[in-house]
Amino acid sequence: MIISMQNVQKYYGANLVLADITFEIKPGERVGLIGRNGQGKTTIAKMLTGEHKPDGGSLLIRKGTRIGCLDQIPDYQDETSVYDVLARGYKAVREAQVKMRVLEEQMTLPDVYESEETLQKVLGEYDRLRHAFEQGGGYEMEAHIERVARGLGVPDTQFTRPFRSLSGGEKTKAGLSALLIENPDLLLLDEPTNHLDMHAIEWLEQYLTSYEGTVVVISHDRYFLDKVVTKVIEIEDGEAFTYHTNYSGFQIQKEENLLNQFNAFQEQQKKIKKMQEAIKRLREWAKLNPQNGKFHRQANSMQKALDRMEKIKRPILERKAMDLQLNQNDRSGKQVAVLEDVAKSFGDRRLFQGVSELLVYGERVFLIGDNGAGKSTIFKMLLGDLEPDAGRVQLGSRVEVGYLAQEAAPKDESKTVLQYFRDQVVIPMEEGQARGQLSRFLFYGPDVFKSVKSLSGGEWTRLRLALLTYIKPNLLLLDEPTNHLDIDSREALEEALDDYPGTLLVISHDRYLINRLANRIWALEQSQLTNYLGNFEFYKEKRADRLAVPEPVVIEKKAAPEPTPVPTSKKRVDPYLKAKLETGIAEEESRLQQLDADLADPANSADAALLQSLFTERESVQQRLDDLLEKWMELEE
Numbered sequence: 001m002i003i004s005m006q007n008v009q010k011y012y013g014a015n016l017v018l019a020d021i022t023f024e025i026k027p028g029e030r031v032g033l034i035g036r037n038g039q040g041k042t043t044i045a046k047m048l049t050g051e052h053k054p055d056g057g058s059l060l061i062r063k064g065t066r067i068g069c070l071d072q073i074p075d076y077q078d079e080t081s082v083y084d085v086l087a088r089g090y091k092a093v094r095e096a097q098v099k100m101r102v103l104e105e106q107m108t109l110p111d112v113y114e115s116e117e118t119l120q121k122v123l124g125e126y127d128r129l130r131h132a133f134e135q136g137g138g139y140e141m142e143a144h145i146e147r148v149a150r151g152l153g154v155p156d157t158q159f160t161r162p163f164r165s166l167s168g169g170e171k172t173k174a175g176l177s178a179l180l181i182e183n184p185d186l187l188l189l190d191e192p193t194n195h196l197d198m199h200a201i202e203w204l205e206q207y208l209t210s211y212e213g214t215v216v217v218i219s220h221d222r223y224f225l226d227k228v229v230t231k232v233i234e235i236e237d238g239e240a241f242t243y244h245t246n247y248s249g250f251q252i253q254k255e256e257n258l259l260n261q262f263n264a265f266q267e268q269q270k271k272i273k274k275m276q277e278a279i280k281r282l283r284e285w286a287k288l289n290p291q292n293g294k295f296h297r298q299a300n301s302m303q304k305a306l307d308r309m310e311k312i313k314r315p316i317l318e319r320k321a322m323d324l325q326l327n328q329n330d331r332s333g334k335q336v337a338v339l340e341d342v343a344k345s346f347g348d349r350r351l352f353q354g355v356s357e358l359l360v361y362g363e364r365v366f367l368i369g370d371n372g373a374g375k376s377t378i379f380k381m382l383l384g385d386l387e388p389d390a391g392r393v394q395l396g397s398r399v400e401v402g403y404l405a406q407e408a409a410p411k412d413e414s415k416t417v418l419q420y421f422r423d424q425v426v427i428p429m430e431e432g433q434a435r436g437q438l439s440r441f442l443f444y445g446p447d448v449f450k451s452v453k454s455l456s457g458g459e460w461t462r463l464r465l466a467l468l469t470y471i472k473p474n475l476l477l478l479d480e481p482t483n484h485l486d487i488d489s490r491e492a493l494e495e496a497l498d499d500y501p502g503t504l505l506v507i508s509h510d511r512y513l514i515n516r517l518a519n520r521i522w523a524l525e526q527s528q529l530t531n532y533l534g535n536f537e538f539y540k541e542k543r544a545d546r547l548a549v550p551e552p553v554v555i556e557k558k559a560a561p562e563p564t565p566v567p568t569s570k571k572r573v574d575p576y577l578k579a580k581l582e583t584g585i586a587e588e589e590s591r592l593q594q595l596d597a598d599l600a601d602p603a604n605s606a607d608a609a610l611l612q613s614l615f616t617e618r619e620s621v622q623q624r625l626d627d628l629l630e631k632w633m634e635l636e637e
Helices: 040-050 084-086 088-106 110-116 116-135 140-149 168-182 199-208 222-230 247-288 292-308 375-383 417-424 431-439 445-449 456-471 487-498 511-517 536-548 575-600 610-634
Strands: 005-012 017-027 030-034 057-060 067-070 186-190 216-220 231-237 239-243 334-345 350-362 365-371 390-395 401-404 475-479 503-507 522-525 528-532
Touching: 017 040, 017 231, 030 040, 030 247, 040 057, 040 067, 040 186, 040 216, 067 168, 084 088, 084 140, 084 168, 088 116, 088 140, 088 168, 088 522, 116 140, 116 222, 140 168, 140 199, 140 610, 168 186, 168 199, 199 222, 216 222, 222 247, 222 511, 231 247, 231 522, 239 247, 247 292, 247 401, 334 375, 350 503, 350 528, 365 375, 365 511, 375 390, 375 401, 375 503, 390 417, 401 456, 417 431, 417 445, 431 445, 431 456, 445 503, 456 487, 487 511, 511 522, 511 536, 522 536, 528 536, 575 610
Parallel strands: 017 239, 030 216, 030 231, 067 186, 186 216, 365 503, 365 522, 401 475, 475 503
Antiparallel strands: 005 017, 005 057, 231 239, 334 350, 334 390, 522 528
C-alpha cells in the first residue's frame, strides 16, 4: 500500500470532524475522494501532505513517497515568475545547467589549459553535471514544460510574468501544470476542473488516465470522475466507504447498499423488539415467582446478548439538500435576445465577429468555449454593461434578467449572512422568516452569523441562489453556476433548472449539467459562434463530423480589371509571387483541416503524446498560414 488510514479521528476544537476513517490506496490507483461540503475531504488531503496530524488512529504513507498537492488557488508571495513555478520540478536540472554554463565560460579562458590538473578537474566536473542534466531529463525539459502548459491553457506569453500577478483561475492552471511537470509519486488534486475550460479538462483527463503515479482527486465533477477514477472513497458522517468503480458505478452500488442496509436494519429492529418483549415478560414472571431464580437468570442472559449485539445504523435514504425553487413573475415575449452581426475586440485582441443568434422563450442554451474566448463578454453585453464594437445586442419585450456571476465572496463585506440576505431581498423580512428561508439553502443555526467575506465558494453560491429566488426573472444568465457546489447541491440546482419555466442561457464546462439540460449549444470557437441543436454528446459528435470532412479550399481569382493608367508611385505586383503565396495558403489550410480531423478522431483520444504532437504541429501550421495570408494581403493592398 502507498497509503493506509486505520480508524483515523480528527477534531477541530471540540468538534469531531472525522470519527472513524479507514481506507487503503495502492500504487498506481486513481481515486476519487467525494462527499458533501464540510465532510472533511480537504482535511484528509492535508493529513496526507503532513500539514495536519490525526488525533486518533494511524496514518501510514510508504517511505520515500514524493507527494504533490494542488490547492484550489495556489500562491507564491515572492517575485517568482510563472516559468520558475512551472519548472520547479526541474530545480536540480536547472542548477546543473547554470553550473555547466559557468564551466563552459571557464573552459574558454587560456589559463585553464595551462595546468593539466586544472583542466581535468574542470572537465570532470562538467561531465558529472552533464550526466546529472541528462539523467534529470534536461534535454526534454523545455518541450515537457511547453507541452503541459499548452495542454492546460497556460500561454507562453505568461512565462515571464510574476506568478502573483495572475488571476485566481490563471494561478490554478499554472499551479496544476507545475505539479504535473514535477511528476510526483502521489498526486493530490483539489477541485482541479473549476478553472479549466473543456479542452483543458479533456486534456487533463487523458493525461491522468495514463499517469504512472497514484492520483487522489477531490472533485464534484461527475463527468470528470467517470472518465478518470477507478475507485471512489466517499466521506460521510465522519466515516469512509470504498467502492471499486467509477462515479456512475458508485451511484448504483451505493443505492443497492443503502437498500440492503435498510432491510437489514428493519430485520434487526424486529429482532430487538422481540428480545425486549421477552426480557420484559421474564422479569414480570420473576417478580411473580421470586423463589424461582430461573426467570431472572434468563432475563439477564438475554439482556447481555442484546447489549453485545452490534447495532446496524439506520441508513439515511434521503439527505437534506438545498431546497431551490425558481419561478418567474411573468413570461417574456417570444424573442428573448437578439445578437445581430456582433463584434468585440479589446485592443489588438479580437474576441469575435459576425456573431448572429436568436434566443427564444423557454429555450435552454449553453454557451461554451475556451477561457478568454468572450463568453462572459456576451453576458455583459446582454446585461448592458458593455457595448459591441459592431452589430446589435438587444433584449426582447418584458424580459426580466436574473444574473449569477462567476465571482468569489466580496472580501470587504463584513455583514453576516443573515444581514446581507435581509438587505438584498426585495421584500421586507423578519429575522425568523429570513432564517427559515436561509435554512432551505443549508444555512442552519450559527451559520447565518458567518461573515459574508469568510464564506466558501459553495456557501457564497448558495446564498446568491437564495436571493435569486426572490427576483423571479424570466431569463436566467448563469456563469459557471456549479463551480464549488457539492454533488447534492448540483443535483438540487439541476432539478430546479429543469422545472424552471423561463429561458436559460448558461456558461458552463459542467458536461453532466449540459447533457441533462441543454437543448441547444452555442460554441464560441475561433472568433465565431456555432449553433448545435442538442446536448454535449450531440455537440461532440457533430463537431467531430464537421472537423472530419475537409471543406474544399477555394481561392477566388479576381477578374482582370480594365486597363487603366498605373500611377508611378504604385508598387507593381509580382504575379509569380502572388500565385506562389496562394498555393502555399491552400496547402497550409489543407494541412490544418487534416490536423483538426486527427485531433477529433476518437481513435487518437487515449494517446496523450500523439495529441500533444498534433497540437504543436497545428500551432506551427496556423502561424505559417497567418504569415502567408498577411503577405498576400500586403500584395492586394
